[in-house]
Amino acid sequence: MMNTEVTIILTIIGSVIGLAVLLYILPINLWFTAQLSNVKISLLNLVLMRLRKVPPALVTNAMITSTKAGLTITTNEIETHYLAGGNVNKVIKALISADKANIPLDFKLATAIDLAGRDVFDAVQLSVNPRVINTPPVAAVAKDGIQLIAKARVTVRANIHQLVGGAGEETILARVGEGIVTTIGSSADHKEVLENPDRISKTVLAKGLDSGTAFEILSIDIADMDIGENVGAKLQTDQAEADLKVANARAEERRAMAVANEQEMRAKAQEAKAKVIEAEAQVPMAIAEAFRNGNLGIMDYYRLKNLQADTDMRNSISNPKGDEKNG
Numbered sequence: 001m002m003n004t005e006v007t008i009i010l011t012i013i014g015s016v017i018g019l020a021v022l023l024y025i026l027p028i029n030l031w032f033t034a035q036l037s038n039v040k041i042s043l044l045n046l047v048l049m050r051l052r053k054v055p056p057a058l059v060t061n062a063m064i065t066s067t068k069a070g071l072t073i074t075t076n077e078i079e080t081h082y083l084a085g086g087n088v089n090k091v092i093k094a095l096i097s098a099d100k101a102n103i104p105l106d107f108k109l110a111t112a113i114d115l116a117g118r119d120v121f122d123a124v125q126l127s128v129n130p131r132v133i134n135t136p137p138v139a140a141v142a143k144d145g146i147q148l149i150a151k152a153r154v155t156v157r158a159n160i161h162q163l164v165g166g167a168g169e170e171t172i173l174a175r176v177g178e179g180i181v182t183t184i185g186s187s188a189d190h191k192e193v194l195e196n197p198d199r200i201s202k203t204v205l206a207k208g209l210d211s212g213t214a215f216e217i218l219s220i221d222i223a224d225m226d227i228g229e230n231v232g233a234k235l236q237t238d239q240a241e242a243d244l245k246v247a248n249a250r251a252e253e254r255r256a257m258a259v260a261n262e263q264e265m266r267a268k269a270q271e272a273k274a275k276v277i278e279a280e281a282q283v284p285m286a287i288a289e290a291f292r293n294g295n296l297g298i299m300d301y302y303r304l305k306n307l308q309a310d311t312d313m314r315n316s317i318s319n320p321k322g323d324e325k326n327g
Contacts, residue, residue, distance in 0.1 A: 030060045037064040041075060054079050062092050069096045073107055086114045094121040098160075101128045105160055113163045118214075126158035130218055133169055138177045139228060140184035145235070147228030148184050148193055150200070152176060156215040166214030176220060179204035190227070197222040 027046050034041045041063065046056045059078050066073045073095075082088050091110045098105035103124060113120040133154045141147050154176055159166065183203045187193050193200065201220045210217040287304075290296035 027056050027060075030056050034060050034064065037067065039063045039067050045075065049075075049079065052079070052083075054082055058082065058088055062088050065092055066095065069099065071095055071099065071107075077107055077111075081111045081114070084111075084115060086111055090114060090119065090121045094124045097121065097124045097128070103127055103160060109160070109164075113160075116164045118163050120163075123158040123160060123163055123214075126156075127160060130155050130157040133172065134223070135173050135176055135180075138180045140181040142184055142187045142190040142193060144189050146190035146230055148190055149226045149228050150180050150184070150197075150222055151224040152180065152201075153221045153223045155218040155221075156210070157218060159210070159214055159216045162212070163214045167212055168214060171213055172209065172215055172217070175207075175209040176204060179207055179209060194225065194227075197225055 027050070028043070031041065031043045031046055039060070041060060046060070049056045049059060059075055059082070062078050063073065063075060071092075073092075078088055081091065091107070091114050094110050094114075095105060095107065097103075098110075101124070105124065110120050113123060133156060135152045135154060137149050137151055139147055139149045154172060156169075156172060180200055183200045184190075184193055200222055205217065205220050287296060287301065291301075
């Protein structure tokens with residue numbers, strides 16, 4: 001009796017397990033749901049999905065959603081995108097949103113955008129609802145030397161056909177900043193820019209800055225503009241200081257050359273004095289030689305001495321300070 005009850009219990013448990021395995025391998029509930037939703041998926045195809053390690057529920061739900069939205073997508077396309085590592089649910093949601101918004105988007109392009117690493121559903125939403133990008137402060141200098149600091153708001157929407165390989169927001173911001181700098185820099189007076197800030201928007205927008213990007217620029221608006229430094233005056237001041245330093249350096253060079261010349265002249269004067277002293281030292285020897293040879297008499301010698309004394313007296317009278325200095 002006991003063995004019979006155990007056998008019945010084991011049979012029931014085995015039957016339940018077998019039924020669960022059978023229902024797992026044969027997802028009859030998914031097939032029945034697909035048939036009720038008018039989605040043509042065979043039971044064999046669902047079993048093969050399980051063997052290919054593709055979730056049958058994911059494919060079935062995606063097919064039901066797309067069919068109800070009026071889209072034409074095959075199970076093979078969904079399986080291929082799943083096996084490639086894509087996000088099937090986001091692609092289906094993006095296709096439905098694009099179809100409702102009359103945005104041309106097919107399954108191939110949507111999957112390419114998704115596999116490229118971009119959020120395809122967010123891109124479709126961005127095409128419907130444009131986004132406003134605030135640029136950082138952009139500083140530029142007008143021709144009169146006054147610096148202006150501008151902030152802009154760029155309204156963009158996604159360009160679906162440029163999402164794959166198109167540049168991002170950083171490129172848009174860089175190009176808009178470059179356009180602002182160019183426009184302000186080409187203005188003759190900063191007052192013109194302050195009076196007509198819309199001229200910057202029109203000029204920058206006309207440059208076609210969204211070329212090659214994943215966005216389409218709808219408008220560029222100058223949100224704020226402040227006056228910065230007087231760069232022109234600062235540059236002139238710096239130039240004047242630099243010129244003054246150069247002039248001082250040249251004056252110092254000339255002063256040093258003058259001092260060197262003065263020292264050289266003093267050295268030459270000392271050399272000349274030394275030669276005079278040397279020549280004067282030879283005078284007594286010449287006089288003595290003249291005495292020995294009889295070419296000079298005693299009276300001639302006295303007259304020479306008187307002449308010398310008279311010359312020294314005249315020099316002392318005409319230049320008393322020089323005598324004191326020389327003494």
